[in-house]
Amino acid sequence: MFKTFSHIYIEENIKDHFRTKEILARFPNSIPILIRHYKDSFNRNSQNFRIQKESPKLILAEKKENFLYPGSDFSPNFSHPHFYYNTLALNCIYDCEYCYLQGMFPSANLVLFVNWEDFFSATEEFIEKNKSLYLALSYDTDLLALESFFPATKEWLKFAELHPNLSLEIRTKSTNYGQIAKMKPNPNVILAWTVSPQAIIEKVEHGTPSLQARLKSINQAISDGWKVRICIDPILRVPDWNTHYQSLADILGKELKMDGLTDISFGGFRMNIDFLKRITEVRKDSSILFHAFEKKDKIVSYSKLETEEILELMSTSLNKNFSPSQIKVSYF
Amino acid sequence: MSALFFAVLSEAKSWLERSQAKPFSHSGKFRIFKNESHFIIISGTGKLSMALAVSEFAHTLSKEERNQMKIWNLGIAGSNNQEIPLGDFFWIHKITDAASGRDFYPDRIMGSQFKKETNLKTFDKPITKEKKVDRFLSLTEEELDGVSLIDMEGSGFFEAASLYFPLENIAVGKVVSDHLEGKFCQSENIEMMMEKILNPLYEEWISPLPWDRVDPFETNDWPIVETFIQDIRLTETMKHDLKKSVRFFRLRNPDSLLPLPETMLKNNLKSKTDLKQFFDDWRKSLHV
Numbered sequence: 001m002f003k004t005f006s007h008i009y010i011e012e013n014i015k016d017h018f019r020t021k022e023i024l025a026r027f028p029n030s031i032p033i034l035i036r037h038y039k040d041s042f043n044r045n046s047q048n049f050r051i052q053k054e055s056p057k058l059i060l061a062e063k064k065e066n067f068l069y070p071g072s073d074f075s076p077n078f079s080h081p082h083f084y085y086n087t088l089a090l091n092c093i094y095d096c097e098y099c100y101l102q103g104m105f106p107s108a109n110l111v112l113f114v115n116w117e118d119f120f121s122a123t124e125e126f127i128e129k130n131k132s133l134y135l136a137l138s139y140d141t142d143l144l145a146l147e148s149f150f151p152a153t154k155e156w157l158k159f160a161e162l163h164p165n166l167s168l169e170i171r172t173k174s175t176n177y178g179q180i181a182k183m184k185p186n187p188n189v190i191l192a193w194t195v196s197p198q199a200i201i202e203k204v205e206h207g208t209p210s211l212q213a214r215l216k217s218i219n220q221a222i223s224d225g226w227k228v229r230i231c232i233d234p235i236l237r238v239p240d241w242n243t244h245y246q247s248l249a250d251i252l253g254k255e256l257k258m259d260g261l262t263d264i265s266f267g268g269f270r271m272n273i274d275f276l277k278r279i280t281e282v283r284k285d286s287s288i289l290f291h292a293f294e295k296k297d298k299i300v301s302y303s304k305l306e307t308e309e310i311l312e313l314m315s316t317s318l319n320k321n322f323s324p325s326q327i328k329v330s331y332f
Numbered sequence: 333m334s335a336l337f338f339a340v341l342s343e344a345k346s347w348l349e350r351s352q353a354k355p356f357s358h359s360g361k362f363r364i365f366k367n368e369s370h371f372i373i374i375s376g377t378g379k380l381s382m383a384l385a386v387s388e389f390a391h392t393l394s395k396e397e398r399n400q401m402k403i404w405n406l407g408i409a410g411s412n413n414q415e416i417p418l419g420d421f422f423w424i425h426k427i428t429d430a431a432s433g434r435d436f437y438p439d440r441i442m443g444s445q446f447k448k449e450t451n452l453k454t455f456d457k458p459i460t461k462e463k464k465v466d467r468f469l470s471l472t473e474e475e476l477d478g479v480s481l482i483d484m485e486g487s488g489f490f491e492a493a494s495l496y497f498p499l500e501n502i503a504v505g506k507v508v509s510d511h512l513e514g515k516f517c518q519s520e521n522i523e524m525m526m527e528k529i530l531n532p533l534y535e536e537w538i539s540p541l542p543w544d545r546v547d548p549f550e551t552n553d554w555p556i557v558e559t560f561i562q563d564i565r566l567t568e569t570m571k572h573d574l575k576k577s578v579r580f581f582r583l584r585n586p587d588s589l590l591p592l593p594e595t596m597l598k599n600n601l602k603s604k605t606d607l608k609q610f611f612d613d614w615r616k617s618l619h620v
Contacts, residue, residue, distance in 0.1 A: 001441060001442060001542065002440060002441060002442070002443055006440065007425065007440055009437070031425065031440075033437070033451075034426070034478075035437065040435060040437070041437050044437075044494075044499065046494065046498060046499050047439075047499055047500075050543070051500045051543045052441070052500070054441070054543070055441045239584065284579065286583070287583035287584045290580035291580065291619070
């Protein structure tokens with residue numbers, strides 16, 4: 001198999017874009033292939049997500065429309081009236097077994113949009129018209145994980161400094177905090193880390209940093225003055241799940257610096273039924289995907305009883321170490 | 333299993349000798365050769381012939397066989413770049429069909445001893461950079477800008493193959509045979525060029541796809557369950573759900589015996605309600 005990013009597909013119209021050149025310079029051994037439109041490659045029929053994931057390619061493209069999307073019902077909006085997300089990148093460098101992207105996208109290749117300025121303009125227009133915006137920046141990807149070759153997070157943090165009515169949430173599993181550590185903390189930005197018990201990270205969240213490494217980044221960010229959100233999401237009913245998640249709550253209580261912690265949210269596994277169907281057609285080695293889920297309104301999730309057990313366990317465990325006002329339920 | 337498509341016999345000759353493939357009896361028009369588990373197909377010149385040959389071959393196989401098959405097109409191509417020596421071999425990562433303007437992108441997932449890659453443009457006529465050569469289409473440098481290799485089959489092969497075979501299983505490779513001087517290649521030269529790449533490429537061609545793995549669930553567990561349920565009337569939806577539950581059990585309990593309900597319970601099913609209860613209880617036992 002070729003290594004990751006052995007080939008880079010480049011839309012012809014952005015082949016001379018300065019950001020394209022910067023990214024290409026990071027991968028001098030990759031083979032560049034000119035394409036007309038990223039969808040010609042990314043949206044082809046009959047691609048096998050699992051096989052491509054073994055040797056993912058980069059696709060550099062220009063986003064021409066839809067610079068802001070309304071937030072999904074599956075995601076918490078944290079009570080903000082204008083909850084939107086954008087897609088500076090499509091797909092993720094990690095390989096979590098529960099990830100909905102496997103069912104949403106036809107390809108495992110990573111699309112990076114280089115025309116950030118158009119995203120900035122659209123965001124400015126929105127804020128001018130609506131006076132505020134809560135923007136999830138790392139939605140169909142893990143943006144901070146790409147920072148070493150696609151430094152979009154840094155640029156958005158600079159952009160947010162100039163737009164006080166813009167609130168950003170940057171969600172990640174990465175330990176790339178060092179890439180943005182020198183920036184001035186912004187009270188309108190929440191750095192949100194998804195965490196899981198170490199046993200689940202090892203078995204299910206392939207390629208992601210360990211819990212300890214994530215905690216180190218989190219504590220550094222809190223010390224530096226950033227608002228930090230902890231997301232235990234999705235909670236998975238693996239064998240001994242209750243012991244694992246109880247233990248995770250204890251570890252978080254003991255090891256996290258509480259002062260800067262904005263909130264800690266948790267949510268159970270849920271997925272669009274069509275996405276799950278597509279995923280299980282090609283990923284047959286993950287027991288978490290073959291759980292006897294309940295189906296409701298095109299969504300699969302744990303049964304009412306299982307959900308109540310999760311809620312009870314997490315509420316009890318987290319209440320030992322966090323104040324009730326810090327604990328949020330993101331989706332059940 | 334692997335299948336290899338050539339346009340003409342001179343391209344295929346050394347491969348036929350090496351593989352000892354013999355004519356494969358079938359009702360179609362194209363010449364198909366086969367040894368124990370590999371096929372060599374000769375389509376004739378041009379993208380239409382190639383596409384028809386791919387289609388005809390695909391119809392000799394089941395969908396399961398097609399999904400596990402490595403499918404290649406090898407052959408000669410002209411090069412627009414004078415600096416590329418004759419005999420150089422390139423894997424193709426982009427194919428443009430000159431007539432339709434459509435682009436195709438063969439995925440390069442597997443590495444190879446042959447490291448070079450480039451683009452290919454497929455024309456309906458032989459191409460030359462010289463002016464007014466009989467039976468050739470003359471193109472200017474401007475018209476050939478950005479084009480690396482030129483052939484007459486690549487787009488037809490890829491477009492047809494991608495209808496029947498998984499994209500990841502398809503590859504196209506070309507040997508540079510000329511620099512568009514407007515002369516047809518001699519058979520002996522083609523045979524010699526193809527023979528030069530034969531030894532290193534043959535092993536790659538016959539080696540199985542690394543993602544072609546047997547699913548032990550399909551070969552071990554599910555046949556047992558299918559036998560067990562053959563005399564009870566489960567709906568297709570019930571079978572589908574049961575299969576997921578059995579897989580869940582196996583993934584969670586790789587070394588345990590599969591829990592099957594007692595045969596007596598199965599024999600006592602009298603109504604749809606009984607069946608539903610039996611089915612639900614069984615699934616529950618698989619999700620413990």
